[in-house]
Amino acid sequence: AQKITQTQPGMFVQEKEAVTLDCTYDTSDPSYGLFWYKQPSSGEMIFLIYQGSYDQQNATEGRYSLNFQKARKSANLVISASQLGDSAMYFCAMSNSNDYKLSFGAGTTVTVRA
C-alpha cells in the first residue's frame, strides 16, 4: 500500500522568502507520479506541479519547484519569493502504476506574513 507523509501541520513564512514543504512517500512500485496541490481558504484544489519517478530532473513551474530525492523517497515542494496569496493548505499526493489510486498526505498549512 502506498503512503504519503507530511510532517509539518503548519508553517509561517515571511513575504518574499522561500519555504520548503516536506513530503515523504512509500511505495514498492518503480513507476509512480508525485503531485502537489494547493487549497486556499475558498476550498478549491489547484494543481501545482508534477514529478514522474523516471524524471531525471526536478520539476519546476514558475515559483514552484519539486526537490525529488528518489533514494530518500522524498518530494519536497519549494515555493520561492512567497506572496500573501500563497497562504493556503498544501497537499502532496502520489499515484502508482499498480492500481491508479491517487493518495494524499495530511497537508501543511502555510501562512505568509507581510
Add this chain to the structure above:
Amino acid sequence: DVKVTQSSRYLVKRTGEKVFLECVQDMDHENMFWYRQDPGLGLRLIYFSYDVKMKEKGDIPEGYSVSREKKERFSLILESASTNQTSMYLCASSLMGYVPVNTEAFFGQGTRLTVV
C-alpha cells in the same frame, strides 16, 4: 474550461437517511475518485473508478458505496448516514494515463455534508 461538478455545495441530512452525492465531469476522463476531507487528516480516498461499472475500494470505504453507470457520472452513496460521516466530500477525475505520465486530477468544488 475543464469541469468537475458536484450536485450540492452544502447538504444537511438526518441520521439513518440514504444520501446521494453526485459528481459529473465533462472531460471524458476514465478515472473518478471520491474523497472525504477532515481537519488534520487530509484527503482520504473512499472509492475510485477507472471505467464504467468498475469500482475499487479506497482506504475508508466502510459505510459508503458508489455507482458509475455512465462515464461522466460517479455517485457516492451513504446507505444510512451517521454523524461520523459529517465531512467535506470531494470528487475528482483524471485521464487513464500510464504512470508515470502526468495524470493530473481535477476536483469539484466539494460538498459539505452535515448529518444531524
